Protein backbone atom coordinates (compact mmCIF):
# COMPACT_ATOMS: atom_id res chain seq x y z
CA UNK A 1 0.00 0.00 0.00
CA UNK A 2 1.18 3.49 -0.74
CA UNK A 3 -1.14 5.71 1.26
CA UNK A 4 -4.38 5.88 3.14
CA UNK A 5 -7.08 8.52 3.50
CA UNK A 6 -10.23 8.22 5.61
CA UNK A 7 -11.80 4.80 4.89
CA UNK A 8 -9.60 4.20 1.82
CA UNK A 9 -6.24 2.63 1.03
CA UNK A 10 -4.38 3.19 -2.24
CA UNK A 11 -1.85 0.74 -3.65
CA UNK A 12 1.22 1.49 -5.77
CA UNK A 13 -0.78 0.97 -8.96
CA UNK A 14 -3.29 3.61 -7.87
CA UNK A 15 -6.16 1.23 -7.02
CA UNK A 16 -8.53 2.38 -4.29
CA UNK A 17 -9.75 0.01 -1.58
CA UNK A 18 -12.38 0.44 1.12
CA UNK A 19 -10.37 -0.63 4.16
CA UNK A 20 -11.95 -2.88 6.81
CA UNK A 21 -8.61 -3.90 8.36
CA UNK A 22 -7.63 -0.39 9.49
CA UNK A 23 -4.19 -1.45 10.72
CA UNK A 24 -5.80 -4.38 12.56
CA UNK A 25 -8.26 -2.10 14.29
CA UNK A 26 -5.97 0.73 15.36
CA UNK A 27 -7.49 3.44 13.15
CA UNK A 28 -10.85 4.30 14.71
CA UNK A 29 -10.95 7.61 12.80
CA UNK A 30 -9.63 6.14 9.55
CA UNK A 31 -6.37 6.90 7.73
CA UNK A 32 -4.47 10.18 8.04
CA UNK A 33 -7.10 11.73 10.31
CA UNK A 34 -6.07 15.43 10.18
CA UNK A 35 -6.05 16.12 13.97
CA UNK A 36 -3.82 13.05 14.53
CA UNK A 37 -1.45 14.00 11.70
CA UNK A 38 -1.21 17.56 12.98
CA UNK A 39 -0.54 16.40 16.55
CA UNK A 40 2.26 14.08 15.39
CA UNK A 41 3.93 16.80 13.31
CA UNK A 42 3.76 19.31 16.15
CA UNK A 43 5.11 16.81 18.69
CA UNK A 44 7.97 15.81 16.36
CA UNK A 45 9.09 19.44 16.23
CA UNK A 46 9.49 19.39 20.01
CA UNK A 47 11.68 16.26 20.02
CA UNK A 48 10.88 12.60 19.49
CA UNK A 49 11.96 10.92 22.72
CA UNK A 50 13.31 12.00 26.09
CA UNK A 51 13.47 8.80 28.13
CA UNK A 52 11.65 10.62 30.91
CA UNK A 53 7.94 11.23 31.54
CA UNK A 54 6.12 14.01 29.72
CA UNK A 55 2.93 15.92 30.37
CA UNK A 56 1.38 14.19 27.35
CA UNK A 57 1.74 10.81 29.08
CA UNK A 58 -0.32 12.05 32.03
CA UNK A 59 -2.88 13.60 29.72
CA UNK A 60 -3.39 10.43 27.70
CA UNK A 61 -3.57 8.39 30.90
CA UNK A 62 -6.23 10.70 32.28
CA UNK A 63 -8.23 10.63 29.05
CA UNK A 64 -8.23 6.83 29.12
CA UNK A 65 -9.20 6.70 32.80
CA UNK A 66 -12.03 9.20 32.24
CA UNK A 67 -13.66 6.76 29.80
CA UNK A 68 -12.54 3.51 31.48
CA UNK A 69 -12.88 4.09 35.22
CA UNK A 70 -11.38 0.73 36.32
CA UNK A 71 -7.99 2.18 35.32
CA UNK A 72 -6.79 3.78 38.55
CA UNK A 73 -3.16 3.73 37.48
CA UNK A 74 -1.68 3.10 34.05
CA UNK A 75 1.67 2.44 32.42
CA UNK A 76 2.44 2.87 28.73
CA UNK A 77 4.43 0.47 26.58
CA UNK A 78 5.25 0.48 22.88
CA UNK A 79 3.03 -2.47 21.87
CA UNK A 80 0.07 -4.53 22.99
CA UNK A 81 2.39 -7.52 23.30
CA UNK A 82 4.45 -5.75 25.96
CA UNK A 83 1.29 -4.66 27.76
CA UNK A 84 -0.13 -8.19 28.12
CA UNK A 85 3.29 -9.70 28.88
CA UNK A 86 3.84 -7.11 31.64
CA UNK A 87 0.32 -7.45 33.05
CA UNK A 88 0.82 -11.19 33.45
CA UNK A 89 4.20 -10.71 35.13
CA UNK A 90 2.55 -8.23 37.48
CA UNK A 91 -0.28 -10.67 38.25
CA UNK A 92 2.24 -13.40 39.02
CA UNK A 93 4.29 -11.08 41.21
CA UNK A 94 1.22 -9.78 43.03
CA UNK A 95 -0.32 -13.20 43.73
CA UNK A 96 2.91 -15.17 44.12
CA UNK A 97 1.44 -17.83 41.81
CA UNK A 98 2.72 -19.20 38.49
CA UNK A 99 -0.13 -20.31 36.26
CA UNK A 100 -2.39 -18.32 33.94
CA UNK A 101 -5.63 -19.37 32.33
CA UNK A 102 -6.16 -18.35 28.70
CA UNK A 103 -8.71 -19.32 26.08
CA UNK A 104 -8.09 -21.14 22.83
CA UNK A 105 -8.25 -18.80 19.86
CA UNK A 106 -7.63 -15.66 21.93
CA UNK A 107 -4.57 -13.72 20.87
CA UNK A 108 -2.61 -11.71 23.42
CA UNK A 109 0.43 -10.73 21.39
CA UNK A 110 3.52 -12.81 20.76
CA UNK A 111 5.03 -13.24 24.23
CA UNK A 112 5.90 -16.89 24.93
CA UNK A 113 3.20 -17.60 27.53
CA UNK A 114 0.48 -16.69 25.03
CA UNK A 115 1.64 -18.67 22.00
CA UNK A 116 -0.29 -21.71 23.10
CA UNK A 117 -3.54 -22.21 21.17
CA UNK A 118 -3.13 -18.59 20.00
CA UNK A 119 -5.40 -16.82 17.52
CA UNK A 120 -4.77 -14.23 14.77
CA UNK A 121 -1.72 -14.75 12.52
CA UNK A 122 -0.51 -17.72 14.56
CA UNK A 123 -3.81 -19.47 13.86
CA UNK A 124 -4.02 -18.37 10.22
CA UNK A 125 -0.50 -19.63 9.56
CA UNK A 126 -1.11 -22.94 11.32
CA UNK A 127 1.29 -22.34 14.23
CA UNK A 128 -0.96 -21.69 17.24
CA UNK A 129 1.68 -23.48 19.35
CA UNK A 130 4.91 -21.85 18.30
CA UNK A 131 8.27 -23.65 18.26
CA UNK A 132 10.60 -21.92 20.70
CA UNK A 133 8.07 -21.89 23.54
CA UNK A 134 9.40 -24.19 26.26
CA UNK A 135 7.53 -27.02 27.94
CA UNK A 136 7.90 -25.20 31.26
CA UNK A 137 6.07 -22.15 29.92
CA UNK A 138 3.38 -24.38 28.41
CA UNK A 139 2.87 -26.05 31.82
CA UNK A 140 2.11 -22.68 33.38
CA UNK A 141 -0.48 -21.80 30.72
CA UNK A 142 -3.85 -23.50 31.19
CA UNK A 143 -5.82 -23.34 27.94
CA UNK A 144 -9.61 -23.62 27.99
CA UNK A 145 -12.39 -23.26 25.40
CA UNK A 146 -13.77 -19.71 25.08
CA UNK A 147 -17.31 -19.26 26.41
CA UNK A 148 -17.12 -22.47 28.46
CA UNK A 149 -17.82 -21.53 32.10
CA UNK A 150 -18.01 -25.20 33.10
CA UNK A 151 -14.43 -25.78 31.88
CA UNK A 152 -13.32 -22.77 33.92
CA UNK A 153 -14.94 -24.27 36.97
CA UNK A 154 -13.15 -27.61 36.49
CA UNK A 155 -9.79 -25.88 35.92
CA UNK A 156 -10.17 -23.88 39.13
CA UNK A 157 -11.15 -27.01 41.06
CA UNK A 158 -7.97 -28.71 39.86
CA UNK A 159 -5.42 -25.88 39.86
CA UNK A 160 -6.80 -23.26 42.31
CA UNK A 161 -3.58 -22.70 44.24
CA UNK A 162 -1.53 -22.17 41.05
CA UNK A 163 -3.75 -19.71 39.17
CA UNK A 164 -2.39 -16.16 39.25
CA UNK A 165 -4.76 -14.77 36.64
CA UNK A 166 -7.34 -15.41 33.98
CA UNK A 167 -6.55 -13.44 30.84
CA UNK A 168 -9.27 -13.08 28.23
CA UNK A 169 -10.29 -11.06 25.21
CA UNK A 170 -13.75 -10.15 26.54
CA UNK A 171 -15.01 -10.13 22.95
CA UNK A 172 -12.68 -12.46 21.07
CA UNK A 173 -11.47 -10.61 17.98
CA UNK A 174 -8.66 -12.82 16.77
CA UNK A 175 -10.54 -16.00 15.72
CA UNK A 176 -13.06 -14.00 13.74
CA UNK A 177 -15.27 -11.98 16.07
CA UNK A 178 -16.87 -13.99 18.87
CA UNK A 179 -18.88 -12.16 21.55
CA UNK A 180 -19.02 -13.54 25.09
CA UNK A 181 -21.97 -15.83 25.89
CA UNK A 182 -24.33 -14.49 28.56
CA UNK A 183 -22.83 -15.14 32.00
CA UNK A 184 -19.37 -16.19 30.77
CA UNK A 185 -17.45 -13.10 31.89
CA UNK A 186 -19.47 -12.98 35.14
CA UNK A 187 -18.39 -16.57 35.82
CA UNK A 188 -14.73 -15.60 35.30
CA UNK A 189 -15.12 -12.64 37.67
CA UNK A 190 -16.74 -14.79 40.35
CA UNK A 191 -14.19 -17.63 40.14
CA UNK A 192 -11.29 -15.18 40.27
CA UNK A 193 -12.77 -13.39 43.29
CA UNK A 194 -13.41 -16.63 45.15
CA UNK A 195 -9.85 -17.79 44.48
CA UNK A 196 -7.82 -14.60 44.90
CA UNK A 197 -6.84 -14.75 41.22
CA UNK A 198 -6.76 -11.62 39.06
CA UNK A 199 -9.02 -11.08 36.06
CA UNK A 200 -7.20 -9.44 33.15
CA UNK A 201 -9.22 -8.12 30.23
CA UNK A 202 -7.09 -7.87 27.12
CA UNK A 203 -8.82 -4.92 25.51
CA UNK A 204 -5.98 -4.16 23.09
CA UNK A 205 -8.55 -4.67 20.33
CA UNK A 206 -11.93 -4.10 22.02
CA UNK A 207 -10.86 -0.99 23.96
CA UNK A 208 -12.53 2.07 22.40
CA UNK A 209 -13.95 -0.29 19.74
CA UNK A 210 -16.97 -2.18 21.15
CA UNK A 211 -17.96 0.83 23.30
CA UNK A 212 -16.45 4.09 24.54
CA UNK A 213 -15.41 2.32 27.76
CA UNK A 214 -14.53 -0.96 26.04
CA UNK A 215 -16.00 -4.39 26.69
CA UNK A 216 -15.98 -3.71 30.43
CA UNK A 217 -18.49 -0.91 29.94
CA UNK A 218 -20.57 -2.91 27.48
CA UNK A 219 -20.79 -5.99 29.73
CA UNK A 220 -20.62 -4.34 33.16
CA UNK A 221 -17.91 -6.80 34.26
CA UNK A 222 -14.95 -4.96 35.77
CA UNK A 223 -11.50 -6.57 35.50
CA UNK A 224 -8.62 -6.08 37.95
CA UNK A 225 -6.21 -5.21 35.15
CA UNK A 226 -6.82 -4.09 31.57
CA UNK A 227 -4.42 -4.13 28.65
CA UNK A 228 -4.78 -1.63 25.82
CA UNK A 229 -3.15 -0.78 22.51
CA UNK A 230 -4.23 -0.12 18.92
CA UNK A 231 -6.88 2.70 19.11
CA UNK A 232 -5.21 4.50 22.03
CA UNK A 233 -2.16 5.24 19.83
CA UNK A 234 -4.09 6.74 16.90
CA UNK A 235 -2.00 4.57 14.54
CA UNK A 236 1.40 4.93 16.25
CA UNK A 237 3.16 2.13 18.19
CA UNK A 238 1.61 1.90 21.65
CA UNK A 239 0.37 -0.34 24.42
CA UNK A 240 -0.74 0.24 27.99
CA UNK A 241 -1.77 -1.70 31.04
CA UNK A 242 -3.51 -0.49 34.13
CA UNK A 243 -6.17 -1.09 36.72
CA UNK A 244 -6.37 -1.41 40.50
CA UNK A 245 -3.99 0.97 42.24
CA UNK A 246 -2.93 -1.60 44.86
CA UNK A 247 -1.85 -4.04 42.14
CA UNK A 248 -0.13 -1.39 39.99
CA UNK A 249 1.81 -0.29 43.11
CA UNK A 250 3.72 -3.59 42.90
CA UNK A 251 5.41 -2.35 39.70
CA UNK A 252 8.99 -1.06 39.89
CA UNK A 253 10.14 1.43 41.00
CA UNK A 254 7.33 1.59 43.64
CA UNK A 255 7.27 -2.21 43.91
CA UNK A 256 9.47 -5.12 42.94
CA UNK A 257 7.94 -6.32 39.65
CA UNK A 258 10.26 -5.06 36.93
CA UNK A 259 8.98 -3.44 33.76
CA UNK A 260 10.56 -0.84 31.49
CA UNK A 261 10.90 0.41 27.91
CA UNK A 262 13.26 2.95 26.32
CA UNK A 263 10.56 4.39 24.05
CA UNK A 264 7.52 3.76 26.28
CA UNK A 265 5.25 6.76 26.62
CA UNK A 266 6.86 8.08 23.46
CA UNK A 267 5.84 11.72 22.81
CA UNK A 268 4.71 11.05 19.23
CA UNK A 269 2.52 8.11 20.21
CA UNK A 270 1.13 10.09 23.16
CA UNK A 271 0.30 13.04 20.89
CA UNK A 272 -1.44 10.82 18.34
CA UNK A 273 -3.31 8.99 21.08
CA UNK A 274 -4.48 12.21 22.72
CA UNK A 275 -5.80 13.49 19.39
CA UNK A 276 -7.60 10.21 18.72
CA UNK A 277 -9.12 9.95 22.20
CA UNK A 278 -10.11 13.63 22.35
CA UNK A 279 -12.11 13.07 19.15
CA UNK A 280 -13.82 10.11 20.84
CA UNK A 281 -14.49 12.01 24.07
CA UNK A 282 -15.99 14.95 22.16
CA UNK A 283 -18.44 12.86 20.13
CA UNK A 284 -21.31 11.54 22.27
CA UNK A 285 -23.06 9.62 19.44
CA UNK A 286 -19.92 8.10 17.88
CA UNK A 287 -20.43 4.52 19.08
CA UNK A 288 -24.11 4.46 18.14
CA UNK A 289 -23.19 5.61 14.62
CA UNK A 290 -20.41 3.03 14.36
CA UNK A 291 -22.74 0.25 15.49
CA UNK A 292 -25.40 1.32 12.99
CA UNK A 293 -22.77 1.00 10.23
CA UNK A 294 -21.51 -2.35 11.53
CA UNK A 295 -25.06 -3.73 11.69
CA UNK A 296 -25.92 -2.37 8.24
CA UNK A 297 -22.88 -4.12 6.79
CA UNK A 298 -23.42 -7.31 8.77
CA UNK A 299 -27.10 -7.58 7.75
CA UNK A 300 -26.40 -6.57 4.15
CA UNK A 301 -23.72 -9.23 3.80
CA UNK A 302 -25.98 -11.86 5.41
CA UNK A 303 -28.66 -11.00 2.85
CA UNK A 304 -26.40 -11.47 -0.18
CA UNK A 305 -24.96 -14.70 1.25
CA UNK A 306 -28.52 -16.03 1.58
CA UNK A 307 -29.39 -14.81 -1.92
CA UNK A 308 -26.54 -16.91 -3.33
CA UNK A 309 -27.31 -19.93 -1.13
CA UNK A 310 -24.06 -19.68 0.86
CA UNK A 311 -24.25 -20.50 4.57
CA UNK A 312 -23.02 -17.77 6.93
CA UNK A 313 -23.23 -16.78 10.54
CA UNK A 314 -22.30 -13.28 11.56
CA UNK A 315 -21.55 -11.23 14.63
CA UNK A 316 -21.16 -7.53 15.39
CA UNK A 317 -20.73 -5.18 18.35
CA UNK A 318 -19.72 -1.54 18.28
CA UNK A 319 -17.33 -1.03 15.37
CA UNK A 320 -16.38 -4.74 15.00
CA UNK A 321 -17.99 -7.47 12.97
CA UNK A 322 -17.38 -10.79 11.24
CA UNK A 323 -19.03 -12.96 8.63
CA UNK A 324 -18.15 -16.64 9.09
CA UNK A 325 -18.53 -19.07 6.19
CA UNK A 326 -20.23 -21.33 8.68
CA UNK A 327 -23.62 -22.99 9.09
CA UNK A 328 -23.74 -22.50 12.87
CA UNK A 329 -23.30 -19.71 15.36
CA UNK A 330 -19.60 -19.53 16.34
CA UNK A 331 -19.03 -19.61 20.12
CA UNK A 332 -15.41 -20.78 20.36
CA UNK A 333 -12.31 -21.82 18.43
CA UNK A 334 -13.70 -25.24 17.47
CA UNK A 335 -16.72 -23.52 15.97
CA UNK A 336 -14.55 -20.97 14.13
CA UNK A 337 -12.41 -23.81 12.75
CA UNK A 338 -15.51 -25.39 11.19
CA UNK A 339 -15.72 -22.37 8.84
CA UNK A 340 -15.05 -22.93 5.14
CA UNK A 341 -11.68 -21.16 4.97
CA UNK A 342 -11.11 -22.15 1.32
CA UNK A 343 -14.32 -20.33 0.36
CA UNK A 344 -13.26 -17.37 2.52
CA UNK A 345 -9.94 -17.18 0.66
CA UNK A 346 -11.72 -17.03 -2.71
CA UNK A 347 -14.13 -14.42 -1.35
CA UNK A 348 -11.19 -12.34 -0.05
CA UNK A 349 -9.60 -12.23 -3.52
CA UNK A 350 -12.89 -11.55 -5.30
CA UNK A 351 -13.52 -8.64 -2.92
CA UNK A 352 -9.97 -7.33 -3.31
CA UNK A 353 -10.44 -7.37 -7.09
CA UNK A 354 -13.51 -5.16 -6.54
CA UNK A 355 -11.72 -2.63 -4.33
CA UNK A 356 -12.72 -3.98 -0.92
CA UNK A 357 -9.98 -4.86 1.56
CA UNK A 358 -11.06 -7.28 4.28
CA UNK A 359 -8.60 -9.30 6.37
CA UNK A 360 -6.91 -12.07 4.35
CA UNK A 361 -8.08 -14.62 6.94
CA UNK A 362 -11.38 -15.91 8.30
CA UNK A 363 -9.82 -15.69 11.76
CA UNK A 364 -9.81 -11.89 12.00
CA UNK A 365 -12.44 -9.23 12.69
CA UNK A 366 -13.69 -6.57 10.30
CA UNK A 367 -13.56 -2.98 11.54
CA UNK A 368 -15.47 0.14 10.55
CA UNK A 369 -14.15 3.62 11.32
CA UNK A 370 -15.70 7.01 11.96
CA UNK A 371 -14.67 7.86 8.39
CA UNK A 372 -16.81 5.10 6.84
CA UNK A 373 -20.25 6.12 5.56
CA UNK A 374 -23.30 4.28 4.25
CA UNK A 375 -21.87 4.90 0.77
CA UNK A 376 -18.88 2.64 1.45
CA UNK A 377 -21.13 0.07 3.13
CA UNK A 378 -23.43 -0.06 0.08
CA UNK A 379 -20.43 -0.34 -2.24
CA UNK A 380 -19.16 -3.22 -0.11
CA UNK A 381 -22.45 -5.11 -0.14
CA UNK A 382 -22.68 -4.69 -3.94
CA UNK A 383 -19.12 -6.03 -4.27
CA UNK A 384 -20.01 -9.00 -2.04
CA UNK A 385 -23.04 -9.71 -4.23
CA UNK A 386 -20.79 -9.88 -7.32
CA UNK A 387 -18.04 -11.79 -5.51
CA UNK A 388 -20.39 -14.48 -4.23
CA UNK A 389 -22.04 -14.78 -7.68
CA UNK A 390 -18.55 -15.40 -9.07
CA UNK A 391 -17.82 -18.03 -6.38
CA UNK A 392 -21.07 -19.85 -7.14
CA UNK A 393 -20.45 -19.69 -10.92
CA UNK A 394 -16.88 -21.04 -10.58
CA UNK A 395 -18.05 -23.82 -8.24
CA UNK A 396 -20.74 -24.86 -10.74
CA UNK A 397 -18.24 -25.21 -13.59
Ligand SMILES: *Cc1c(COP(=O)(O)O)cnc(C)c1O
Nearest residue numbers: 079080081107108109202204205
Ligand atom coordinates in the same frame (compact mmCIF):
# COMPACT_ATOMS: atom_id res chain seq x y z
C1 LIG B 1 -3.17 -6.85 18.57
C2 LIG B 1 -3.40 -7.52 19.85
C3 LIG B 1 -2.35 -7.72 20.78
C4 LIG B 1 -0.93 -7.41 20.46
O1 LIG B 1 -0.70 -6.06 20.23
P1 LIG B 1 0.62 -5.64 19.37
O2 LIG B 1 0.59 -4.15 19.43
O3 LIG B 1 0.43 -6.22 18.00
O4 LIG B 1 1.80 -6.23 20.06
C5 LIG B 1 -2.66 -8.24 22.02
N1 LIG B 1 -3.93 -8.57 22.33
C6 LIG B 1 -4.95 -8.40 21.48
C7 LIG B 1 -6.33 -8.76 21.91
C8 LIG B 1 -4.73 -7.89 20.21
O5 LIG B 1 -5.74 -7.77 19.35
